[in-house]
Structures are given as structure tokens and as C-alpha cells.
Amino acid sequence: MPLAQQIGELRDRVLGELQEIHDYYHDTTIAWRVLQQSVANGRSINAENEVTGTVTTGSDLAARAQGYVAGYLAEATFVQFVASFEIFFVELLQAWLTAYPRSLAQAELKFESVLDAPDKESVVRDVVRREVDKLAYKRPKEWFDYLAVVVKLRCPAPDEIARVAEAKASRDLLIHNRGVVTRAYILKAGDVARYTLNQRVEVSTPYHRATWELLRKVVSDLATAAIAKCT
Amino acid sequence: MIDAKTNKPLHVSTDGTAGPYIMVPRSQLEELKQLLNNHSVPYWVDEDAISLDGAPAIAVVNLGRGTDADAIQGILDTAD
Numbered sequence: 001m002p003l004a005q006q007i008g009e010l011r012d013r014v015l016g017e018l019q020e021i022h023d024y025y026h027d028t029t030i031a032w033r034v035l036q037q038s039v040a041n042g043r044s045i046n047a048e049n050e051v052t053g054t055v056t057t058g059s060d061l062a063a064r065a066q067g068y069v070a071g072y073l074a075e076a077t078f079v080q081f082v083a084s085f086e087i088f089f090v091e092l093l094q095a096w097l098t099a100y101p102r103s104l105a106q107a108e109l110k111f112e113s114v115l116d117a118p119d120k121e122s123v124v125r126d127v128v129r130r131e132v133d134k135l136a137y138k139r140p141k142e143w144f145d146y147l148a149v150v151v152k153l154r155c156p157a158p159d160e161i162a163r164v165a166e167a168k169a170s171r172d173l174l175i176h177n178r179g180v181v182t183r184a185y186i187l188k189a190g191d192v193a194r195y196t197l198n199q200r201v202e203v204s205t206p207y208h209r210a211t212w213e214l215l216r217k218v219v220s221d222l223a224t225a226a227i228a229k230c231t
Numbered sequence: 232m233i234d235a236k237t238n239k240p241l242h243v244s245t246d247g248t249a250g251p252y253i254m255v256p257r258s259q260l261e262e263l264k265q266l267l268n269n270h271s272v273p274y275w276v277d278e279d280a281i282s283l284d285g286a287p288a289i290a291v292v293n294l295g296r297g298t299d300a301d302a303i304q305g306i307l308d309t310a311d
Contacts, residue, residue, distance in 0.1 A: 026278065026279070029277065029278075029279070030279055030281060033277065033279070033281050033289075033291060034281060034283060036254070037254075037281060037283050037289055038283065040254070041283065041286075062246075063246035063247065064246070064247060065247065066244065066246060066247030066249050066250075066252050066293075067246075067247030067248040067249045068247070069249070069277075070247070070249035070250065070252070070293050071247070071248055071249035200296055200297070202250075202295055202296055204275040204293065204295065205275045205276070205277060205278060205293070206275050209278070
């Protein structure tokens with residue numbers, strides 16, 4: 001498949017995923033708010049867990065709704081936004097480097113891996129995968145620096161890169177430190193850090209939405225620029 | 232501040248672990264936002280106000296973790 005088509009399909013798939021995750025967030029929020037209102041209006045709900053025997057009432061659920069919506073749901077979907085973006089970035093770079101591997105000409109590899117490879121394409125795929133894996137563990141600023149050198153795209157803008165880095169740093173806190181701010185977050189987020197040491201990050205509706213819009217824009221802009229470059 | 236739907240004082244709910252919140256008829260949302268702004272209280276509003284069975288739509292105002300719910304309740308109780 002031509003590289004431009006590959007990138008176009010990748011863009012469409014990731015934008016579709018982001019849409020789906022946001023719809024899930026939106027619909028699930030509505031479902032919990034409807035339940036809260038129904039209980040407030042006097043509707044009675046009783047559900048028995050057949051496994052544990054625990055009986056859950058409408059009041060129990062309504063009391064949990066806020067934590068579920070403003071806490072778990074917002075954070076889980078936010079983490080998914082960032083994960084989708086990471087997948088996009090990794091696959092974009094893999095596709096580009098596989099089509100134009102010359103920038104990896106100085107990569108070192110064991111002669112054994114050449115001997116064991118069925119063809120040259122396999123060797124290229126292996127070198128590209130190792131290069132991208134190595135980069136994936138670095139900071140977003142370094143991802144974009146690398147992209148600027150290898151693909152020479154004039155996007156995203158520096159302020160967008162800073163915001164992507166902050167979102168990724170927030171995601172790292174939610175996944176690895178129960179959302180409590182560390183020095184690493186402050187370092188990674190730089191000038192756009194939203195919190196100070198030991199505060200608990202929050203994924204408010206406006207931040208959730210702004211991140212979703214930002215990642216959609218960066219995905220679209222990168223794909224458009226990369227497609228223009230290879231056609 | 233009185234809830235126009237229930238005719239009871241607006242209540243700051245504290246259940247859950249994601250910080251206090253206020254459920255308010257959408258018709259009173261702007262008034263509530265103005266009140267919170269006047270007291271420099273940070274908040275955000277759910278993207279949807281939801282109407283059940285044709286009743287007035289209800290909006291949810293989230294106050295975030297670490298907010299002093301009693302202090303906000305005090306602000307609501309002393310508002311006209």
C-alpha cells in the first residue's frame with residue numbers, strides 16, 4: 001500500500017477511535033446523571049449481585065455516580081485519548097521509516113539477525129521497530145524533535161507540543177502514581193504544568209475536552225503534512 | 232439560593248470521591264455561576280443539562296477535589 005494511503009488510513013482509524021472514546025464518555029456521563037435524577041425524583045432501584053449477595057440500591061448508585069463520572073470515567077477516557085495518540089505517533093513513524101529507512105543507515109545490528117532474516121524487508125522492519133521502541137520511552141518533546149529531523153514536518157506548533165507533553169505527563173501520573181504530582185511531572189510538563197508537587201491531578205470537563213480537541217488536531221495536522229510530503 | 236424546581240435550598244453534595252458538586256436547574260445555572268465567580272470559586276459544568284420526562288433540565292456544577300463543601304454551602308445559603 002502506498003505510504004500516503006497508509007498514513008490516511010491510520011489518521012482515519014485514530015480519529016475514529018478518539019470519536020468513539022469521547023462518545024462513550026459522553027453517553028456514560030448522561031446515563032449516570034439520569035440515574036442520579038431518577039433517584040432524586042423518588043425512583044427505587046434494587047439490584048442483587050448474584051456472586052457476592054451484595055444488594056445495591058438506587059441511593060447507593062446515585063452516591064457513587066459523581067466519583068464514577070468526574071473521577072474514574074473522565075480519567076480513564078483521558079488516558080485512552082493519550083494512548084490513541086501514542087499509537088498514532090508510533091505507527092506514523094514506523095510507516096515513514098519503513099518507507100524511507102535511509103535515515104537509519106548508521107543503525108547497528110547483529111550479523112546474526114541479518115543471517116536469520118528471510119529478506120531485506122524483515123531486516124528493515126526489525127531496525128525500524130527497535131528505533132521506534134527506543135523513542136517511545138522518551139519524552140514527547142523528543143518525539144517531535146525526532147520527527148522534525150527525520151520527516152521535516154512543520155507541525156505541531158511549539159505550544160501544542162508543550163500541551164501534548166503535559167497531557168502525557170498527566171497520563172503517566174494517573175497510571176503510575178494514583179494521580180499525585182511528582183517532580184517528574186513538573187519537569188515533563190514544563191511551563192504548562194497545571195499542578196505543584198503532591199497535588200492530585202484532576203481531569204475536569206474543560207481539560208478533558210481541550211485535550212481531546214488538541215490530540216485530534218495534532219493527529220490531523222501531522223497526517224496531512226506527512227501525506228503532502230510523500231506525494 | 233433556592234432550587235426553583237424543588238423550592239428547597241440548593242445543596243452541595245459531597246458523595247463520591249471526585250469532590251463536591253451541585254445539581255441545579257439549568258434556568259438557574261447562570262445565576263449560580265455568577266455567584267461562584269463572585270466568590271472566586273473554581274468549578275466546571277457538565278457538557279449536558281439533562282431533562283427527564285419533560286421536567287426542567289438539570290445541570291451539574293463540579294467543584295473539584297479539595298474544595299471546602301461547607302464553605303460553598305455557606306455561600307449558597309447566604310445568597311438572595
